[in-house]
Amino acid sequence: MKLLIVIVNYRTAPLVVDCLRSLEPEEKAIAGMKVAVIDCCSGDDSAPILSKAIAENHWRRWVSLLPLEENAGFARGNNAAIRRAMRSSDPPKYVMLLNPDTLVRPGAVQSLLDFVESRSEAGMAGSRLEDTCGNVQISAFRFPSILSEVESALRFGLATRLLAHWMVAPPPPDHAAPVDWLSGASLLIRRAVLEEIGLLDEGCFMYYEDVDFCRAARRAGWSCWYVPESRVVHLVSQASGIESKLKPRPAYWFEARRRYFLKNHGLVYTAVCDAAWIASFALWRVRRVLINKPDTDPPGLLRDFIRRSVFARGRDLAVPQADSAPPPRPANDALPPNVLPFSRPGKLP
Numbered sequence: 001m002k003l004l005i006v007i008v009n010y011r012t013a014p015l016v017v018d019c020l021r022s023l024e025p026e027e028k029a030i031a032g033m034k035v036a037v038i039d040c041c042s043g044d045d046s047a048p049i050l051s052k053a054i055a056e057n058h059w060r061r062w063v064s065l066l067p068l069e070e071n072a073g074f075a076r077g078n079n080a081a082i083r084r085a086m087r088s089s090d091p092p093k094y095v096m097l098l099n100p101d102t103l104v105r106p107g108a109v110q111s112l113l114d115f116v117e118s119r120s121e122a123g124m125a126g127s128r129l130e131d132t133c134g135n136v137q138i139s140a141f142r143f144p145s146i147l148s149e150v151e152s153a154l155r156f157g158l159a160t161r162l163l164a165h166w167m168v169a170p171p172p173p174d175h176a177a178p179v180d181w182l183s184g185a186s187l188l189i190r191r192a193v194l195e196e197i198g199l200l201d202e203g204c205f206m207y208y209e210d211v212d213f214c215r216a217a218r219r220a221g222w223s224c225w226y227v228p229e230s231r232v233v234h235l236v237s238q239a240s241g242i243e244s245k246l247k248p249r250p251a252y253w254f255e256a257r258r259r260y261f262l263k264n265h266g267l268v269y270t271a272v273c274d275a276a277w278i279a280s281f282a283l284w285r286v287r288r289v290l291i292n293k294p295d296t297d298p299p300g301l302l303r304d305f306i307r308r309s310v311f312a313r314g315r316d317l318a319v320p321q322a323d324s325a326p327p328p329r330p331a332n333d334a335l336p337p338n339v340l341p342f343s344r345p346g347k348l349p
Helices: 013-029 046-056 074-086 108-118 146-154 157-162 191-197 209-219 251-290 301-307
Strands: 003-009 033-039 063-067 094-098 102-104 122-130 177-179 186-190 223-234
Touching (some): 003 108, 013 046, 033 046, 033 074, 046 063, 108 122, 251 301
Parallel strands (some): 033 063
Antiparallel strands (some): 094 186, 177 223
């Protein structure tokens, strides 16, 4: 197999069907391309909807559906498909992570493959993410640091200009360029990288697993490249909803952030980062009131950050399940008749 594309679904079946439809031209152009759709125990009609779409659109030859027994998050969902593929008799040369809330522009996958195959040092390549009108979204980043925590929380023009070199999300380049880390929404990975550093950190339920993975690859000598010739529409947060300003930020975001810093920088550095963010954000909240700026932050953001910082949780690396995760599927719960086991792609049970 040349390429395995992994799409993790949790109650986003219509989005996944649209994503698969956008991949049809890519599959016709790329020999040896397969797609694994992972359903993380959605608890709704996702599995039947996806199974029906696969059958009706004649995608069985290149699309497989793997239902999991629990909603264990983005990293574990991707890893489930990658492990099976890596242990098969025909492991993929490349693995691509693709969000369910994406639409692949023509040639986007081939552009990533061509780029990585032309550079032996490139361990990963990521797409230019954009909205439906073609406006670019930031998907190439710098690693988080103490100064980046100050810049992101303080929200003060002068500080942003002074700390521009440490900004996590700078304006994306208009040409292929090496970057610290790439969004897991559309990310191509060499099998050799997976063999050397392992899979995504399953301790992160969602978020920061892509930052952590790219940092591990960097330590192993692999580079990450942003490739704007590969264009992918990203319907931001249609799958996760984390950008909503109407509800609190989920616990798993804070837990994943703390885990990333503790794992990669240790307790003291993490404590300084937490203190820097808390102080900077508190100053922003005061300034916001004084200058009468609208409140666009999720409810209780400062309170929740403090409650899940190292000052309250220490070295605790436990990661909660999704705030609204459904109960696990019973062991004897029969699968829908058209679900295709990953171990037998393209064949009916």
